[in-house]
Amino acid sequence: MTAQIELNGIDKHYGVFHALKNVSLTIDKGSFVALVGPSGCGKSTLLRSIAGLETITAGELKIAGKTMTGVPPRHRDIAMVFQSYALYPHMTVEENLTYSLRLHGVGKAEAKAKAAEVAATTGLSQLLGRYPRQLSGGQRQRVAMGRAIIRNPKAFLFDEPLSNLDAALRVQMRKEIRALHDRLGATSVYVTHDQIEAMTMADWVVVMRDGIIEQQGRPLDLYDKPVNRFVAGFIGSPAMNFIDGRIAEAGRSVVLADGAGELPLARSLEPGRAVVVGMRPEHLQPAATDATFHLEIGVIESTGSATYLTSPDGAFQLVQSERSSLKPGDRIGLSIAPENIHLFDPQTGVAL
Ligand code: ATP
Numbered sequence: 001m002t003a004q005i006e007l008n009g010i011d012k013h014y015g016v017f018h019a020l021k022n023v024s025l026t027i028d029k030g031s032f033v034a035l036v037g038p039s040g041c042g043k044s045t046l047l048r049s050i051a052g053l054e055t056i057t058a059g060e061l062k063i064a065g066k067t068m069t070g071v072p073p074r075h076r077d078i079a080m081v082f083q084s085y086a087l088y089p090h091m092t093v094e095e096n097l098t099y100s101l102r103l104h105g106v107g108k109a110e111a112k113a114k115a116a117e118v119a120a121t122t123g124l125s126q127l128l129g130r131y132p133r134q135l136s137g138g139q140r141q142r143v144a145m146g147r148a149i150i151r152n153p154k155a156f157l158f159d160e161p162l163s164n165l166d167a168a169l170r171v172q173m174r175k176e177i178r179a180l181h182d183r184l185g186a187t188s189v190y191v192t193h194d195q196i197e198a199m200t201m202a203d204w205v206v207v208m209r210d211g212i213i214e215q216q217g218r219p220l221d222l223y224d225k226p227v228n229r230f231v232a233g234f235i236g237s238p239a240m241n242f243i244d245g246r247i248a249e250a251g252r253s254v255v256l257a258d259g260a261g262e263l264p265l266a267r268s269l270e271p272g273r274a275v276v277v278g279m280r281p282e283h284l285q286p287a288a289t290d291a292t293f294h295l296e297i298g299v300i301e302s303t304g305s306a307t308y309l310t311s312p313d314g315a316f317q318l319v320q321s322e323r324s325s326l327k328p329g330d331r332i333g334l335s336i337a338p339e340n341i342h343l344f345d346p347q348t349g350v351a352l
Contacts, residue, residue, distance in 0.1 A: 001028040001029065001030075001031075002028065002029045003026045003027065003028060003029070003062075003065075004027055004028060004029040004030075004031075004063065004064060004154060004155055004187040005025075005026075005027040005050060005061075005062070005063055005155060005187070005189070006025075006026050006027075006060075006061070006062040007023055007024055007025045007026075007046075007050075007059065007060075007061055008024050008059055008060040008061075008062075009022050009023070009024055009058065009059040009060070010022070010023040010024070010046070010049065010056050010058070010059035010060075010061065011023075011056065011057045011058040011059055012042070012045055012046075012049060012054060012056055012057050012211075013057045018211055019042050019045045019211050020042050020045055020046060020049070020056075020211045021210075021211040021212045022059070022212070023042075023046060023059070023211075023212070023213055024059075024213075025206060025213065025216065027155070027187060027189060027204075028187075028204075029187055030185055030186070030187060031187060031188075031203050031204055032178065032181050032188045032190065032201060032202045032203050032204070033188070033189050033190065033202055033203070033204045033205075033206060034190045034191075034192060034197070034198035034199075034201060034202035034204070034205045034206065035047065035189065035190070035191045035192075035198075035206050035208060036191075036192055036193065036194070036195055036197075036198040036205060036206065036207055036208070036234075037193070037207055037208035037209050037214075037234070038193065038209065038234070039193060041208040041209050041210060041211070042208055042210070042211040043191045043192075043193075043208050044159055044160075044191055046191075046208070047080075047157050047159055047189060047191045048159075049061065050063075050078070050155075050157060050189065051073055051076065051078055051080055051157055052068065052071060052072055052073035052076050053073055063076055063077070063078065063154055063155065064077075064154050076154075077151075077153050077154045078153050078154055078155045078156070078157055079147075079148035079149070079151055079153040079155075079156050079157070080148070080156075080157045080158075080159065081144050081145055081148050081156065081157070081158045081159070081161045082144070082159050082160075082161065083159060083160045083161055083162075083163045083164055086144070087132040087140060087143055087144065087147075088132075089131065089132050089133060090131070091131070091132075092128065092129055092130060092131055093119070093124055093127050093128045093129070093130050093131075093132075093135070093143050093146075094112070094115050094119075094128040094129065096132070096143055096147055097114075097115040097118055097119065097124075097128075097143065097146050097147055097150055098111040098112065098114070098115045098150070099147070100147065100150070100151055101114060101150060101151070104151075114150055115128065115146075115150065116128075118146045118149050118150045119146065121146070121149065121180065121183065121184075122142045122143075122145055122146040122149070122180070123142060124139070124142055124143060124146060127139060137164060137165050137166075137169060138165060138169045138172070138173055141161060141162070141165065141173055142176075144161070145161075145177065145180065149180070149184065154187065155186070155187040155188065155189060156181070156186055156187070156188045156189070157188075157189050157191075158177070158188065158189070158190040158191060159191045160191055160192055160193070161173075161177070161190075162174060162192075162197070170197075174197055174200060174201050177190075177201065178200075178201050190202065195234060195235050195236075195237065196237055198219070199219040199222075199223070199235065200219075202219060203218065203219075204216065204217070204218065205217065205218070205219050205222055205235075207222065207230075207231050207234060207235065209230055214227070214228065214230055214231050215227045215228070215231045222235045223235050223236055225351070226342070226351060227350070227351050228344065228348075228349045228350050228351055229242065229276060229278065229344040229349035229350075229351075230349060232278050232342055232344070232351070233278075236280055238281045238308065238317050238319060239281075239317075240278045240279065240280050240281075240342070241278065241279045241280070241281065241284075241315070241316045241317060241318075242276050242277065242278055242344075243256055243257060243260065243276070243277050243279070243315075243316065244256070244257040244274070244275075244276060244277070244346070245257060245263075245274075245275050245276070245277045246272065246273065246274055246275065247269045247270060247271050247272060247273045247275060248262060248271065249271050249272075250268075250271065251268040251269055251270065251271045252264065252265055252268050253265055254275060254277055254341070254343070256277065256293055260293045260294060260295070261291070261292050261293025261294055261334075262292060262293070263277070263292050263293060263336060263338070263341055264292065264338050265338050265341060265343075266338035266339045266341070269343070269352065274346050275343045275344065275345070275346065275352065276343070276344040276345075276346050276349075277341060277342070277343060278341070278342030278343070278344060279336055279340070279341060279342070280340065281308075281317045281318045281319045282318075282319050283336050283337065283340040284318040284334050284335075284336055285334065285335050285336065286320065286332055286333065286334060287333045287334055287335035288333065290335055291332075291333025291334055291335055292334070292335050292336070293333075293334055294331055294332065294333055294334065295309075295311055295316060295318075295331070295332055295334055296311060296312055296329070296330070296331050297309050297310070297311070297312075297326050297327075297328060297329070297330050297331070297332060298310055298311050298312030298313070298314070298328055298329075299312075299314075299328065300324060300326055300327070300328065302323065302324070305321070306319050306320065306321055307319065307320045307321075307322070307323060307324045309324065309326065309332075312328075318334070
């Protein structure tokens with residue numbers, strides 16, 4: 001794998017505010033990388049720094065092996081796709097697609113031919129003569145994509161491109177974007193606050209918080225082996241449940257707070273040690289006879305395909321694929337496979 005974008009010890013200050021703290025990341029050629037994290041974590045700042053729209057305070061950024069210090073955005077050979085599309089309203093689809101080529105001195109006939117090619121790739125062939133106002137949200141998004149593709153850039157940078165679309169269209173467009181990435185053999189960096197989007201689209205997910213990278217890896221590795229409580233709670237939907245506990249005397253089980261029960265562990269830890277126990281809602285099984293802990297049910301919600309059971313205080317949730325005959329106030333027995341139990345240090349949040 002060759003690196004297409006390399007970030008080495010990047011720092012970004014906005015005045016006294018430290019928005020990116022020593023961020024290092026290698027983005028391989030042909031990969032689809034998602035930057036994900038809560039609002040304000042610095043993901044857009046990182047993307048904009050790659051694009052050259054922000055000046056980094058310290059560190060080194062390389063694109064295709066070249067240091068980008070002092071290189072203005074238009075000379076970085078990358079294309080950005082925004083949530084707002086930023087289409088020219090007075091230009092047709094074809095004119096929107098060809099605008100940047102024409103600006104770079106490409107002849108009319110060649111630009112037209114390229115637009116036809118890109119329109120075919122993005123499903124816009126029938127819409128070349130329309131104006132943006134005559135397009136649906138998804139179609140506008142495709143024009144924005146087409147405009148990025150037409151320049152054959154070294155990388156595509158996406159900043160929450162699907163936020164303006166309704167839920168069904170988002171699901172469709174994320175498949176389209178990923179398929180397009182594969183067809184073009186592109187390198188893509190995709191910013192989103194939606195971890196499902198990150199997990200389903202990307203080969204490599206970078207989880208950020210407060211200007212640092214908390215963890216990066218393949219999507220399922222983040223789900224299976226979160227390095228800390230923050231990543232554990234951020235990746236996965238519904239979110240992981242956390243409950244305080246203490247390692248039992250023999251070291252092979254954990255006693256949950258409030259007498260909820262005792263869970264056998266797949267390994268042994270120091271007896272008496274305080275821990276935070278993490279359990280994913282989908283890993284909890286109702287158990288008639290071999291229950292290891294108990295939970296009171298406060299709220300029952302069904303989507304048809306799944307039933308969500310939530311404790312009265314809202315702190316604990318499990319999801320079942322079967323329909324449920326439970327009622328609010330019922331107490332149920334639960335079990336969890338020892339290998340699905342996550343343990344974290346209560347002070348540092350680091351996975352044990
Ligand atoms: P969101 O999902 O809300 O867009 P984000 O993770 O993309 O969040 P950024 O836009 O990268 O966050 O912002 C990171 C932090 O830097 C935020 O706390 C923000 O307030 C701050 N910030 C961004 N731009 C500036 C600026 N021009 N001046 C000062 N602070 C800024």
